[in-house]
Amino acid sequence: MPTVSHPPATTADPLRRLGARPALGLALVAVVVGHLWVIDAWSLPSEAPVVARTAPRSVTTLPAPDAGGPAFLAAAALPTPTPSAAPVAPPQRQRKPVAVPVVRPAAAIANEEPAQTQAVMLELASAPADPDAEPRLLALAAVGNAATRGGAPAAASSALTAPPSVRLLYRMKKGPLAGTGQIDWQRDGGTYRMRLEARVPVFGQIFLETSEGRLDAGGLAPLRHTERRLKRSERALSFVRDQGPPRILFSAREGQEPLTPGAQDRLSWITQLATRMASPPAGEWRAGSTIEMDVASTGGDVQRWVFTVQGQDSTGLWQLRREPDGPHDTRAEVWIDTRQQHWPVRIRLSEPSGDPLELTLDGLQPT
Template sequence: AKDEAAPAALPDDLLLAVATTAPAVAATGGDAAPPTYRTRIPAAARVDYRLSRGAITGSGEIDWRPQGSGYVLRLEGRVPIIGTLITQTSRGGFDAAGLAPERYTDKRLRRAEQAASFQRGAGVISFSGQSPEQPVTPGVQDRLSVMLQLAAIANAWSKPPPAGEHFLIRVVGARGDAHVWSLRFEGLQSVDTPAGSVRALRFLREPEGPQDTRAEFWLDPARQYLPVRARLTDGSSDAFELLRVN
């Protein structure tokens, strides 16, 4: 597969722009719903990555398909001999806050698939397991769509903000976890890839506890801010990393 991130202009209904709004209190958990941001949805792309988790290495692919009023986003990671390590899919539409997920699935090696369903009419997010429902709040993302939502936010900038600015995105996992991720903009950094060095915008989310997720994203301004590198770490396993190869 080849990167296709140099596309034609998107239709106007995918160029979503809203003013930042004040936080509102979420229905459960006492968390404040984060603000919404102006977004410009990246056009379709399929990007190949080198995947690593500890000493295990393989290949990965992100397939991003916005079409009309909806989208399909898929991440697949494979390793030799073992096979498919991870498959995540996010399907949804678009609204004034950017991506609006409707269903997110997460399938790991030797584990049953887990799913989160965003029932926007009812205002709740339900899960395939026994986890209690969560409220739907403006701009809420799943653990896959958050990468494209962050790219859509950056894609709408006329210029990058000052280093140190925080972007708040509520992120929901397939197993019922929900947190407001505070992603700190770290400025431009060089990322060494098999195709050469890339100057990318780095965002960092520090974990809130020992088992929480540390998230790092490096977004490429030359390719609509799609991630050139992504690294997710929690307290119970090795870091999961994607590095673009083309």
């Protein structure tokens, strides 16, 4: 009887091994799709306890911004002599020479403290009369009045000055996704340009924002803001200031929103907050002080952001918090370092859903 041979039992093993490969491929696809979903939710302004503050690494202190003086005001206060025909003076009897105080330039006196200026004025007023000194005394009196008021008009004393040009390097984290962020702030006379780029390993650039506009007495006055994300085309908004009523226009939707004084976009608010923190309204910040501004997004909404000063911690950082007004608003927490031109050294932005976006200052480079 013929012998029937059977295939070895190990023949089915390769098939079982092949069956494991599709499962592994599906797992890899799930991981990639999950990362793409997280990246798509990554945006600058997304509730979790505040984690322990970490000191920024390799932070370089910037030089203090230039501050102009009121010397030109003093120069403008000096009277312009009017030419006239000199009459023939009758003979005068000789008198003893008197000591006339030395009158310093008005510009120099304008830069002195008010108390010093008043002392000079008293000294000049008590000196013997000198006909030639009368015009100079009038000029000094005008300078003294200006110094008493602070040396400049009230409007100039309340003007805000934006920080100098700089490059800020941040570590960025949103849930399981971690990367780096770079903010380039360029100030050029009366205009500015700001750029934020976010990168993560493997995917590269996933987020890009820009803001450009003017600089005025109120700080930043944006004109255009753009946002581009991975898997999404660029969106923009425009701040119309000079043509008709002030308004904000959006590329993502029709219609418009009123443009209020001090309104910012989702990028420029960072610099505006640094600018406002550098000019305390009453000489210094206190717990409970507030900073308010409207913040517009490319999605088509405008939110009223009210930052409340929480206080200053043991490391010297000022903490500010913005609580959301509605269910879809952004919650923002910011830590300001006065030693770094008042730039935020840490930002935490939380949305109603999803993980918060955190930025921690990792370096600062003047440009």
